Amino acid sequence: MADEVLTAPLVLEYPFTRTTGPVIGGFLTGLREGVIHGVRRSDGTVMCPPLEYDPITSAPLSELVAVGTVGTVTTWTWNGEPRAQQPFTQPFAWAMITLDGADTPMLHAVFVDSADDMATGMRVEVVWRDEREGHITDIAGFIPAVASTTGEPAAMPSDVEQVQSVRTPIRMEYTYTPGRALSQYLRAMKDKRILGDTCPETGEVSVPPRGVSSVAGKPTLPELVDLPDTGYIESFNITRVPIKMRPDLTPPYVSAWIVLDGASVGFMGLGMNVEPEDVRVGMRVRAVWKPDDELEMSAQNILGWEPTGEPDEVIADYALVGRIEQGDDQ
Amino acid sequence: MRDVAIVAFSQRQEAMINIESEVEFMVPLMNEAKDAVGLTQQEMGFTCSGSSDFLAGQAFSFVMTIDGTGPVPPISESHVEQDGAWALYEAWVKLQCGDIDTAFVYSYGKSSPGSLRDVLATQMDPYYVAPLWPDAFAIEAMAARHMLEQGVVSERQLAEIASRSRAHAASNPHAVRTAPKSVDEILAEDYAMAPLRPSDLPAASDGGAVIVLAADDKARELCDRPAWIRGIDHRSDAHTLGVRDLTTSMSARIAAEKAGVGNDKIDIAELHAPFSTSEAVLTKALGLGEDTVINPSGGAQAAHTMMASGLIRLGEAAQRISRGDADRAVATAASGPCLQQNLVAVLEGE
Amino acid sequence: MGKERAAVLGVGQTKYDTTYPGSMAGMLREAATNALEMSGKRWDDIDAVIMGKAPDFFEGVMMPEVYLAEALGCVGKPIMRVHTAGSVGGSTACVATSMIQSGVHETVLTIGWEKQSESNAMWALSLPQPFATSVNAGAGGYFSPIIRRYMMMTEAPELIGCMVALKDRKHALNNPYAHLHQPDLTFEQVVESPMLWDPIRYSETCPSSDGACAIVLGSEKVAEAHDGPVAWIKGIAMRSESGSFAGRNMVSPAASEACADDVFAQAGIHDRRKEIDAVEMYVPFSWYEPMWLESLGFAEKGQGWKMVEEGATSIDGGDLPVNCSGGVLSSNPIGASGMIRFGEAALQVMGLAGDHQVDGAKTAVGHAYGGAAQYYAMWVVGADK
Known part of the structure; x- marks a missing residue:
């Protein structure tokens, strides 16, 4: 059948390497050391994670501020089945979390047993990954906070090597049809x-x-x-x-x-x-x-x-596509 | 501003178009629109298209598709990596420059080769958000919960939007989700991504659309009842979700003001609202009231052709004006997570 | 209604390099801030941003104008994203100019960029395709057969391309933003550099760069109020054609000639070689300089290489200096490359081109092409209205 569809899998993947600059790099350096930073905006509030510009006014920002590791969920949804690319292996909640000391929420995962255990306003605390490299997934996710956890920012060690770049692999699967x-x-x-x-x-x-x-x-x-x-x-x-x-x-x-x-x-x-x-x-x-x-x-x-060994075709005009002296008129 | 109108529109949307390549299915649509106004490609003053490499899984995919226009001899042409509504905007701007009278606009997208909701994660902040791969449904679901908890909309109202989309889509041959469902039936659906139910989500489709624009008397010559673009504007919100008020859309509100939506009664609105929640946000941002029929085509929920859905909203609205079903309409196009970017156009009959 | 006049008020660039050390947003903001500074404008003064970039696969960010809008002052403002393959930087500047010519906006920031170091040009430009057979990697394999045809057609001396390469690299020494600075490069080294895509030598190809170029454009009213030199835009043109059809002129595509005819007619240019003082043309492979000299009407057909041989395109004594900035051969962040050509042309007539200034330049041309040499964008800018 002429119309029967030919298909083939097409995978596009690349381990993108992104240079970070001082603000993103500063945040990722902090993660590696177990400290979360926001950035102070011109109105004095703290945005976390930090950007090197104010996302409303575009004014440059640079003053990193350590924030807490406990925060409050401002909204959430339940991700019943982790999708192929997601760096999580169990069902989890996506949540926007405003960390103590910050004024804006960040996106991450909260690990609870089911959606019934999630609520806006709940307190959650960071779970750090054991091996950290300076990547957003250095935060493994969040869990409901234990009342005794203060979440006070840890002291940032001095003289640590700054993160300069981050690898963010992308893999996308397509079904190609010609x-x-x-x-x-x-x-x-x-x-x-x-x-x-x-x-x-x-x-x-x-x-x-x-x-x-x-x-x-x-x-x-x-x-x-x-x-x-x-x-x-x-x-x-x-x-x-x-x-x-x-x-x-x-x-x-x-x-x-x-x-x-x-x-x-x-x-x-x-x-x-x-x-x-x-x-x-x-x-x-x-x-x-x-x-x-x-x-x-x-x-x-x-x-x-x-x-083939036959005599060469004579090109009629070197500038033109498909034009020869003989054979171009079949 | 110079009077510019939509004078021809063609579209195709299906759940999956896999037999034909993009250029193969676009060529008939291009010729349908040209034939409707009796113009050849060489008679078009300017051509502009919209499409996405990521969607197609190919770099420079638009290079294949331009061949469908018949660009021999060469044409004055440009391409945006945005929904075709922005291609139309660029063409409208070109017409405002005054030295051409017609323009040809098209856009297309196939979502079926990949997983659109996952592909869209690559639009997010590439350092902090994209590496976690939140899919598009999850992002919208978080906005939806916030809206519900802030009391700006109820789950029943969302179900009413979804139910109406299905009812309207039943009479639209280009819609792909057309089975009617009552509000109660929708409320009985299990959550797809809480608090969004399957009917609140867009029905992904493959397809494309073509629009011909013409100015002043040229428009009157080409079309019995041109759909005049009385105002058109587009704006962006911040990308960082944490600094946005997700219960509303500042960008849509500003664009609507600039386009003059509130200057007179709006008969119909074609809103690029992939989710029930997006429609609730847009209706409010545009200040639309009870006397406006929302998404008579079923809207982007009934058929969401990424990169063309916005252009199709403009076409659907224009068609209703040209047919005499409406005198004044508004159409919108959106891009980015949670309606980050919005284009608003007001169309009128004469 | 007539067209409004538009002018360039400021041009901003980053240092082109293999890797820009900061973030994507940081790179764009550096170019944009530099352009704003030259134009005496602030973010608040900008009505809209028009962004151009080549394939999104380079950075793995889909439609990055979405992520970048807030970095470029676009909250509550319009932002658009143009993509016309390699010509995109030029096309983007043309679209931005239309925003002003139409009377829609008064002040517009346009920016072209690419951060090629995030991935790899060979990968991003030659994605796998099932069922197909591919024997080329990269653009050079596509363009070398066309260059071969040009060489056969004109019987140009074999080392013309090397002369162009050396000339552009010498020009680049006077441009602090250029990626390649090779002060000790000799003609012999260019000639002896390895053949990559025969007949194209390694030294005759462009580097892979990170970078951004931004331009602030203003209406006549805004330009008149500007305290400093401006470049008046005398014409803009875009043309596209199919990249593959029987009888296509592959050496001087019809779209190239049509684009040039259109833009020079708008600018009222009759004797192109005589009336134009500086050209920034898109030359990613050295032989494209003589080819474009002919196609754009600066030389008779078949004679472009003679201008190269005579040194006519050198800033040192040539009557038509081409790519005084060092050109694409010295810096190639693809999505920015066209914008750089347009911006450098503007700098020449503003008298702000620094050490690579053509003395007394009054009229200059920016040029870009892309795809299978099928997308074209040009502008003509002048010191006088």
């Missing part, structure tokens, strides 16, 4: 067929198909067309140093725009079975396919492009 035209193209790839789509106004063919002609601003013709696995190199790049993210590619290697016979817009492919120095603009090439028993619904079925 779209209608590209799905058809990928399906055909399994049969070693290359499909392109046709502009309804100019009749020119593009590979891979995108389902839309940018020249016409219209859908391409519904019937995709079969193209041969031969064409020419429109132009090329030679990567001569290793690219860290592509350990699978050994330099020097050629990445070339391949224009297939019958098409007039190219795509990037890998040069194969040719020395980079011998690659030429206009060189005739054909696809090098994976072995038949390894074919999948993937553009990766084509390992690369190798010279």
Whole structure:
């Protein structure tokens, strides 16, 4: 079925490293040492966690003030099932908590058995993580405060190393779907067929198909067309140093725009079975396919492009995409 | 200010659009709007779009979608990484400069490939809040409890909002949550994220929308009854939740004042209110009364197409004016946690 | 109704570097504060902020204008976020200018930024895509085949690109904000630096930078009341086209030429080379200087490289100094790079470009491009109204 949906998991993740500056860094340094800081605003009140600017007036702020480790819940909700990215493993309450000595609430988790144990106005105290590094999760969370806990700020040790940066990894999972035209193209790839789509106004063919002609601003013709696995190199790049993210590619290697016979817009492919120095603009090439028993619904079925040995195409105009002296009118 | 009107609108919203890519499903919508006014892309004075890389899971995803407009020869164009309502605002500003008469606006979003409520956690303060990954429902639920405990709204009132959204959505072919539910049925739902019930949450959808703007006589020429933008303004609140009064929206109130919402009776309001609580906040901030029909389309609760929901509110309001169902309408768009940013537009028929 | 006049009152930058040591908000506030200071304005005077930035994946913050609004004085005010790929800094300045030309606002702060050190440009720009085959990493692999075509088309000498690279790095020595300061760099070292994306050498590419650039814009009324030099905006233009279609001019895209034609017509410029005193153009790979010289109409087609060879684009004796700031080749915080071009052009006509000031510059051009060389933004600024 042409409309059957192709899907694939797509995970985007990166361990972002954020430099902090003195205010955020000062707060995180405090967390590492077991002290929570706010910042004094121009009206004398204390905001916690601290920002290097007043979030209402944008005035610069810098005076860090130690606040207590006990505070009051101002609002909350129940998080019955921790979500994948959350740094908590048990059900918990999200809460806004105003620490003693601060005038604004901060967001964190409160650990109680159920929502029945939560209430606005309840007193909670910090649970510190054993190993602390200068991160918001140095506060493991909060628990209902024991009456005897004063939560007085601990003394900040002097001469400690300031936190300069913080790692905040992000991981997001998507289900990728390539779209209608590209799905058809990928399906055909399994049969070693290359499909392109046709502009309804100019009749020119593009590979891979995108389902839309940018020249016409219209859908391409519904019937995709079969193209041969031969064409020419429109132009090329030679990567001569290793690219860290592509350990699978050994330099020097050629990445070339391949224009297939019958098409007039190219795509990037890998040069194969040719020395980079011998690659030429206009060189005739054909696809090098994976072995038949390894074919999948993937553009990766084509390992690369190798010279056919035929005479080069003559480029009609070096500035223009897909324009050669012969073969451009099929 | 120059008179500028919405003269064409097209939209598509579905729970999941996974057969077509963004550009594939946007092209028919683009052409539908152009055909409605008989303009080609080359006749549009300016084009502006809105979309999000994070939503699509791709950097530069809008680069794919611009091809749908047919930008050959080149077009005068720009893109905002915001809801399409802000793209419309940028186009409206361009029209105010006086040297063009038409503008083409579109936006789109697919939430179904990822988990929108989790993706939105990456909008929060990146040092203190995002690393804890509070999802969008949790943030709104905390605001909701505060509102309830401050007495600015009751759970029954929230259920009434949710119930009305469903009732209105029943007649909207573009809505995705259309099954009617009574107030009592909603109050009987278990909490999804206390104190919010499933019906208080937005029904996520994939989709997009297109709007054509035209100025002065050009608008009258292209459309029998243009929806004139009599005022449009947008404002932001603070991001830090701890310094905001979450029972109200200062940004929406200021934008509404600037747009002139209170100058005359409002027949209908299309509010970008993903949650029942957001609608309660916006209704109050805009000063809307009993004589205004709120969210006749079912609103963003009945179909929440991230990056397009605001633009769709403008389109839904304009459509009702163009059809003669209303003479004066207000539409809003929102961005950020707990309605941090709001755009308000007043539309009128002639 | 006619368009209102708009002018630049202040430009603020951060020192471009591999890693900005502070927070994201701190980096933006430093640039914004510098711009406010030059313009004699305070946060309260700003009607709206227009922010520009390239992909959100660079910093892993979705739609960061939401988080940054309060850091930029936007509580109770409008803030917008533009994203047009690499041209975004330029487009953002154009959008901000429209806010004033339309009469909607009187005083606007516009800011472009990128904090690339939070992640990695190769990652953020080349996210994985299932089913696809990818043989390139980074922008150089995309642009090198186009540069190859330009070289074949014009038969330009092979080392023209190296001349541009050396010239921009020498220019950067006079700009305290530039990322790369290489006082001892020689032509031989540029030529002998390793081929990265052949025909592009390592020394012919731009660095990956953190940084922000902010500009304060004012209406005619605001500019007239300003105590200090201003740069009058004589024209703004944006053009976009598809990045892939049959018959596309890849060397001098139609959108580039249309953008230039539009902006120079608005500014009443007839002889571009003669009437323009300084150009800040977006040159992330050295060969794009001769290519843009032709595309923007400063040189005849096929002749741009001769201007480079003759030294016409050098601040030392050239008649059309290009990228006196050191350009993108010396600093590239992507989302800011276009804004830097626009801001540096303004500084030239304000006479505030410091050690890289072109003597007596009266009219200057800021230029940016992005995507598959498909998004363009330009402005022309002048010392006189």
